[in-house]
Amino acid sequence: MSNSFAQRLLNWYDRHGRKALPWHHDRNAYRVWVSEIMLQQTQVATVIPYYEAFMARFPSVEALAAAPVDDVLSHWSGLGYYARARNLQKAAQQVVEHFDGRFPADQAQLESLPGIGRSTAAAILAQAFQQRATILDGNVKRVLARHHAVDGWPGQTRVLNRLWEHAEEHTPDVRVRDYTQAIMDLGAMVCTRSRPDCNSCPLSNTCTAHATGEAARYPASKPKKEKPEKSTWMVILEDPEGRVLLEKRPPSGIWGGLWSLPELDPALEAEELAEACEQSLGLPCLDVTLHNGFRHTFSHYHLNIRPARLSTCHPAAIADHDDRRWLYRDEALALGLPAPIRTLLAGPEQTALI
Incomplete structure (x- = not known):
């Protein structure tokens, strides 16, 4: 993959990517999983202090499973989307009860746990077990929608399926842990929502949105509806x-x-x-x-x-x-x-x- 999408991304990651986030230390499935759930719809800078306090209080899946729910929710207070915290504890209890406290290294089994969907399960497999697995979080959707000029809102099944196809196409067989972090970092740091820095992007020479000057067009926003x-x-x-x-x-x-x-x-x-x-x-x-x-x-x-x-x-x-x-x-x-x-x-x- 000398000049492939993945290799260019990995070369960029080796120079500019984030390699010292808290969940990169003592990396295991539990620590990766907690970070992935916290990072859903929440930026890294916001998550870091919550993550560090959460891990200090619940250092293992067993500790989280056994904790009073009020304690879990108090350590989540301010992060929002509180169903994530409730599902987090339910999943921890199932890991302890059904998997002897060890996260399964299997996509289907991970997706059977509360709050873990396709992309989160893949992130755990790639980050914790270094298995080839395809992720598609919000940052990745934006990178791929622009690179391949995928029209439409990613919440639509048709659009989402196309993005999954592109995500699968580009996921390499080697260095998958670094690749998944790299494509998330690129979306968060370079291919940002409002001001993409195309001049710093390692993928700009093959990016359709950059070639046409239409980066702001992709991905399409969710159709607006007045909130009651x-x-x-x-x-x-x-x-x-x-x-x-x-x-x-x-x-x-x-x-x-x-x-x-x-x-x-x-x-x-x-x-x-x-x-x-x-x-x-x-x-x-x-x-x-x-x-x-x-x-x-x-x-x-x-x-x-x-x-x-x-x-x-x-x-x-x-x-x-x-x-x-x-x-x-x-x-x-x-x-x-x-x-x-x-x-x-x-x-x-x-x-x-x-």
Whole structure:
């Protein structure tokens, strides 16, 4: 493959590629797998501190499998897409139970684990076991879509299948570990979404998009659809000791399994909050203070959060149990919390509106 796509990419990687990322040290399937899940829809610079803290707390698949789920979620808090963390632990438990704590070096068996798809399984095989396996993450899709001028949004089956064909075509039989890292690095560092540096690209002389000056055209963006908006009251309910009431969300859905604040109907007026809180929670609430609202955007809708702080003199009316707890703020911040809830509990008091 003296002048092939793969060889030119490997030559570039030897000079410019990233070879000292945290998951490259003491490389094994567990460390590679955790990094691959964290890197889904998240940039390397953001992932590194989370990864290092996660591995310090859960150094092995056995440690992750045995950990309390709240502990796992707390170490994921801020990374978003929390189903990844829940699936991560479920997969760890299956590896321990069904594979004696060793990740299988088999594509189909890896894909049978929660949260592991075709590309992630291939990345584990290539990076951890040095098997020839074909990856196709977001960076790779962009490189191949531009190089081969593949029209259309990669979320469409027709387009995705073409990209898989090109990915398979270029994956070499040797140095596959370096190749998979190289093509990911090229997409992240050179063939970037908004400002590709074609003059530094080792593939530019055979890249169709570069030849036609249409790099920005590929890959096509997902068809735009207006995101709906929702609203909610978030209640910061404090007892006389300064503890805050938290509720655990259902295991599936938005913020599944994380601890959050009680919510009230967004149609309520401010003067109705104390009574609604008492009806909803079964304890008298008073001293309503409103704070500046803000918007949190999910992948498929915007949530307008309206925070309200209330107090109660009778916290005993709500006893602690698995899905509801009175906690001091420093205790709450040790749990798995959605980023907006963490901000409400950890940040300075927002300017009161009334």
